[in-house]
Amino acid sequence: xxxxxxxxxxxxxxxxxxxxxxxxxxxxxHGEFLVPYIYGSPWLxxxxxxxxxxxxVARLTGQVDEFSARLPSMLAALILALAVYRFGLRHLSLRAxxxxxxxxxxxxxxxxxxxxxxxxxxxxxxxxxxFLLWWSGAEQGRVGLLRWFGAGLxxxxxxxxxGPQPAAFFVLGIGGWIFTRREWREVPGFGFCxxxxxxxxxxxxxxxxxxxxxxxxxxxxxxxxxxxxxxYAAMQLRFLLVSVVELLPAAMLAPFxxxxxxxxxxxxxxPSAMQALAFYAFPCCAVLLFWxxxxxxxxxxxxxxxxxxxxxxxxxxxxxxxxxxxxxxxGTTGALVLFQLALVGVAMPLYADxxxxxxxxxxxxxxxxxxxxxxxxGLPTNELFYFSSxxxxxxxxxxxxxxxxxxxxxxxxxxxxxxxxxxxxxxTIRLRTKSGPGLMVVYVEx
Numbered sequence: 063x064x065x066x067x068x069x070x071x072x073x074x075x076x077x078x079x080x081x082x083x084x085x086x087x088x089x090x091x092h093g094e095f096l097v098p099y100i101y102g103s104p105w106l107x108x109x110x111x112x113x114x115x116x117x118x119v120a121r122l123t124g125q126v127d128e129f130s131a132r133l134p135s136m137l138a139a140l141i142l143a144l145a146v147y148r149f150g151l152r153h154l155s156l157r158a159x160x161x162x163x164x165x166x167x168x169x170x171x172x173x174x175x176x177x178x179x180x181x182x183x184x185x186x187x188x189x190x191x192x193f194l195l196w197w198s199g200a201e202q203g204r205v206g207l208l209r210w211f212g213a214g215l216x217x218x219x220x221x222x223x224x225g226p227q228p229a230a231f232f233v234l235g236i237g238g239w240i241f242t243r244r245e246w247r248e249v250p251g252f253g254f255c256x257x258x259x260x261x262x263x264x265x266x267x268x269x270x271x272x273x274x275x276x277x278x279x280x281x282x283x284x285x286x287x288x289x290x291x292x293x294y295a296a297m298q299l300r301f302l303l304v305s306v307v308e309l310l311p312a313a314m315l316a317p318f319x320x321x322x323x324x325x326x327x328x329x330x331x332x333p334s335a336m337q338a339l340a341f342y343a344f345p346c347c348a349v350l351l352f353w354x355x356x357x358x359x360x361x362x363x364x365x366x367x368x369x370x371x372x373x374x375x376x377x378x379x380x381x382x383x384x385x386x387x388x389x390x391x392x393g394t395t396g397a398l399v400l401f402q403l404a405l406v407g408v409a410m411p412l413y414a415d416x417x418x419x420x421x422x423x424x425x426x427x428x429x430x431x432x433x434x435x436x437x438x439x440g441l442p443t444n445e446l447f448y449f450s451s452x453x454x455x456x457x458x459x460x461x462x463x464x465x466x467x468x469x470x471x472x473x474x475x476x477x478x479x480x481x482x483x484x485x486x487x488x489x490t491i492r493l494r495t496k497s498g499p500g501l502m503v504v505y506v507e508x
Contacts, residue, residue, distance in 0.1 A: 070136070070177050071128045072410040074421030076498075079179040080443035081105075083131045085113035090120060097270050101438065101446060102454035109266050111223035112181040131179035138183040139176050142190060143167040146366050149194070150373050153335045158373040161395065162312075166369035168398040171308035171362060176402075181223040182362045188220040189363040192232050193342050200239070201333050210251035214258030221263045229259055231363040234349070235342035242325075242341075243333075294354055302351065304358045309365070311394035312372035318384050319375045336374045343367035419497035424448030427471060430493050430503050436469035439476040444498055446471070470504040477504060 075083060085105060088098040098105045098113070112134060120130040143163050150159030166172060175182050192213040199205035217229050233256060240248050289297065306313050324340040343364040350356040361368075372391070378384055410417050424445035436453040438446070446453060453471065470489070472480060481489060486508075493503035 070132050072406075072414060073128070073177070073417040074419065074424075075128065075131070075179070075444040075447055076420065077178065077180060077444075079131060080420075080445070080447040082110075082113050082116060082179050082181075083126050084443050084447050085110050086116035086120060086131065087126045089113060089117040090126065096266070100443065100455070102456070104270075104272060106270050106272060108225045109222040109263070111219065112179065112184055115184070116179065128179075132177045135175060135179060135181075135183045136177055138187040139167065139172065142183065142187050142366055145187075145190065145194065146369055149335075150370060154370075154373045155377050158376040161376055161392065162369045162373035164395050164399065165312045165372055165391070166366055168395060168402060169309055169312065169365060169369070170398070171358060171365055173398065173402055174359075175362075177406075182359060185220055185223050185228045186363045186365060188216050188223070189228055189231055190366045192216040192220070193235070193338075193367070196232075196236055197335070197338050200338065201335065203333070205248055205251055207251055207254070210255040211258075214255040217255070217259040218262040221259045222266065226259065226263050227360075228363050230349070231342060231346045234345040238345050239338065239341040289354055297354060298351065298356070301356045301358065305361055308358045309361070309368060311391040311398070312369045314391045314394065315372040315375035315387055317375075318378050318387060319371060320378065336371065339367040339370050339374075343371070420444040421448050423495035423497045423501065427493060427495065427501065427503050431469050431471075434469055436471055438471040439480060445495070445501055467505065467507045470506050471501055472504060473499045473501060477502060 081100065084100055085098045088094045088100070089110075092099075095114070098110065115134040116126060116131045119133050120126040123130045143166060146166050147159055147163035150162045154162065167176075172183070195209055195213050195216065196205060199209040213232070217232060220229055236252065239245075240252060320336075323334070324337055324344075347361060347364055350360050375384075376388060376391075415422070425448050427445060428449045431449075431453075438453060438455045466487070470477070470480065477489065477491075481487075488507045490505045490507075491502050492505055495501045
């Protein structure tokens with residue numbers, strides 16, 4: 063918590079935090095649980111587990127703000143680090159267990175999300191919890207219906223956070239384990255387990271469906287046309303390189319994994335924790351390596367298992383190269399810990415105006431509008447979250463329905479599109495901001 067808590071309110075909302083916080087505020091203020099309306103538009107992109115958790119915290123703290131919005135992610139990170147350490151103590155040396163916990167918590171992939179109100183760490187905690195519950199039975203030779211049911215419930219909650227995609231780590235990993243080891247007696251339980259999240263996400267989709275919603279779901283699931291081969295090769299090479307960097311320091315020990323022992327040998331019956339971790343992490347990572355729109359953050363559910371696999375590499379028989387790799391990995395871990403502590407303890411207090419820019423700009427825009435109705439062509443919700451003025455977001459089809467004069471909050475590109483759609487209007491830029499997308503406050507007159 064020391065690595066994240068000091069910065070929890072110093073930094074204003076970034077990335078998709080404003081959207082999640084605004085949904086939580088709509089849940090509390092208007093009871094819009096399944097279909098929240100963000101500045102006049104229904105939010106149907108994905109289920110809203112994280113905003114529901116934020117709303118629950120805000121019910122205790124009294125308001126939706128940076129602290130209540132980010133607390134669920136910080137708790138998920140802490141729980142994951144403790145789970146990795148405890149799992150490591152059972153199967154690794156003490157030094158390796160400590161390394162795996164720190165390597166997970168202070169990997170660039172995880173550090174970016176330590177105090178950020180986005181669902182990645184919550185999803186990772188639920189996915190890894192389902193794996194641990196399954197493994198508690200698998201290592202004894204039989205999972206059992208109760209454990210399958212528990213894992214299914216965890217996956218059902220998971221799909222309510224970010225849709226069905228992150229569940230693929232459990233589905234592909236455990237499915238591959240069953241198929242490879244020919245544990246056909248586990249197939250009914252596995253099928254029952256997958257039935258629960260499938261029913262949950264379908265029930266949500268039926269409950270919130272509106273005509274045209276499928277187009278948003280299609281885009282959110284990254285089901286785009288396959289790019290040209292040169293573009294595809296460049297994209298996947300970038301994904302691979304960025305992933306290796308963001309999985310440091312655990313990635314530094316990957317060459318020293320006993321790779322032959324990760325695949326069950328002929329006649330092998332005793333389950334291996336190292337093999338189970340590999341089955342959980344690698345199949346979906348391999349799919350992402352070839353998926354044309356992959357981003358490194360999609361690897362987050364595999365991060366605990368990959369850190370633990372690095373612990374198994376750490377405990378391999380001593381050798382000159384391995385000793386050097388251990389030293390480099392430990393040094394990298396220490397450097398990342400110091401970087402995070404310096405960021406939250408020194409940089410953010412010294413440059414508070416830069417880290418709180420979206421908050422300051424949002425309030426400046428709000429003061430300029432002074433309570434008058436306003437419109438925006440998109441959803442730059444980090445700045446808009448700090449508004450008290452009524453504002454409505456619209457698409458190009460609704461531009462002609464604006465009541466004039468009016469305020470427009472838009473980026474430079476959106477303003478150009480607006481001027482092209484309504485060439486007969488006078489648009490005067492009253493305020494420019496520098497944070498986020500660079501919003502402008504524009505007064506629109508006939």
